[in-house]
Amino acid sequence: MRPARLSVVTAAATVAALAAVTGCTEKGAGGDGKGVVEVTATDDKCEVSKKEFPAGHVELAIENKGSKVTEVYILFPDDRVVTERENIGPGTKQRVTAEVKAGDYQIACKPGMRGKGIRQAVKATGGKAVRRDPRLDKAVAAYREYVQTQADETLPKAQEFAKAVQDGDLEAAKKAYAPSRIGWERTEPVAESFGDIDPKVDVREDGLEDGQDPATDWTGWHRLEKALWQDGKIGEKEKELAGLLIKDLKDWQKRVGKAEITPTSMANGAKELLDEVATGKVTGEEERYSHTDLVDFKANVEGAEKSYALLKPVAQENDARLVKELDKQFAALNALLDKYRSGQDSYDFTPYDKVGKAERKELSDAVNALAEPLSRLAAAVVE
CATH class of the missing domain: 2.60.40.420 (Cupredoxins -  blue copper proteins)
Incomplete structure (x- = not known):
């Protein structure tokens, strides 16, 4: 978010x-x-x-x-x-x-x-449609399919998380929390194409707008995260919010096919997502209670890299130097993240509160090194 x-x-x-x-x-x-x-x-x-x-x-x-x-x-x-x-x-x-x-x-x-x-x-x-390289139309279609797959695969994992909450099983809910978010985090480059789903499922308390009351207006994963890790208890309100999360995610699943996705929104969204990583994940603000930031971090990078990979053939022709730099920086960031893996599963990462200040700075530098060339991708695919 x-x-x-x-x-x-x-x-x-x-x-x-x-x-x-x-x-x-x-x-x-x-x-x-x-x-x-x-x-x-x-x-x-x-x-x-x-x-x-x-x-x-x-x-x-x-x-x-x-x-x-x-x-x-x-x-x-x-x-x-x-x-x-x-x-x-x-x-x-x-x-x-x-x-x-x-x-x-x-x-x-x-x-x-x-x-x-x-x-x-x-x-x-003007009434004429935008002229695109046919490869870009294929990239958009492939990316929409990717996002749909992520939504389809997220729902059963989110339902497992919600069931644990509704059963009042604190430890099972904690275990299911991070895996339930991976598919959503991979689709964040185009999250705002889904209308109001993002602020419903992924807002943090300090991301609420002025006039919104956390007691009544705060919904989604992070509201439940706070209950599980900081409050250490599951009440009737949390059980209700777990059901609402599934309702909103089903809505998201249906909206994917109707979302406005373009080659430039794929490219710009990937860049903005890396900025979010730099200002939220690297600082530990995103998952401030569960400290599962690196799970989100890796999923975000995977989503951004998917956008880039689909746009790469056209960008290669228009700006080969940019593509070379992006390949280098994606590889460097992925290699750095892999140092923090603690298991084979995609959600097995070192808790972020165990990552020191110097290591966080190293991660931040790697993100920024990628975000700068990524900001030029949209222009490269429409030249």
Whole structure:
């Protein structure tokens, strides 16, 4: 779960209303290319250089002129994410390439990385479909099949976990917890394509939005994780939440076939996931009670690498140097993670509270070394 995500609203505001959101202003026409939209983020504004741009491959040229770390999103009207770039520090610039169909969208800047963000209504014009290399269509189809397989395989493991909770079996629930999450963590590159499932099943307590009450609004794995490891007990509320987790995961399983997945969302999602690893898994914040962070960590890397592997043939032709670097950094990170294996199963890793400060720094450096070239993958596959 990426920290402090944009919440999904049950009834999306109309584009006309969003255009009037305080702080969203339009800059003069500009940009450094037909498909480039400049986004200037401050602590109280989200300025865009164009409110209309041709459908197809669009590049956001983002500059954070505020004092807070920010995030920038392209959103569908119902708040599903087209693409995003998180953890944009003050005074820094980033670029992100996305594929958009004709229609209405919102560009959102989120100073402080909390709340719904400051929004700007935009439109992608033209009725022609995006022209893709046929290999990219095959990559998307193969990736969707991979995600569906992960969802299908997750459900019985999650049901085993939920049954242990509902039976009040604390030790069995602890044992089943990490395996139940692997398939979900592998699909995190496109988690936000599933609408509101992510904040339902994978939010941490400090990831709740302002105004949400942990006692009533916090659901999913991490709520149960806290009960099992910190509280050391299973009550009626936890048994109820275990059932709700299965309901939400069944919903996720059905949504996979309908999710908007594109080559650029695969590439950008993999990069954002590595950023999440750097800011959450490496710090020990994700699994703060169970200390099973390395299980999630490895699954995240596997999911990101799957996206990359499917896009690699096209990226190889367009940017062979980038592919060589990505191959090197994925291999290095996987080799480093394998040092922490404590058994043969995919969930047998050293508890993260046993990993020292120097070792965590080494892991962080390896993640960052991979995340930088991975940020260029989306541009490489659409050249």
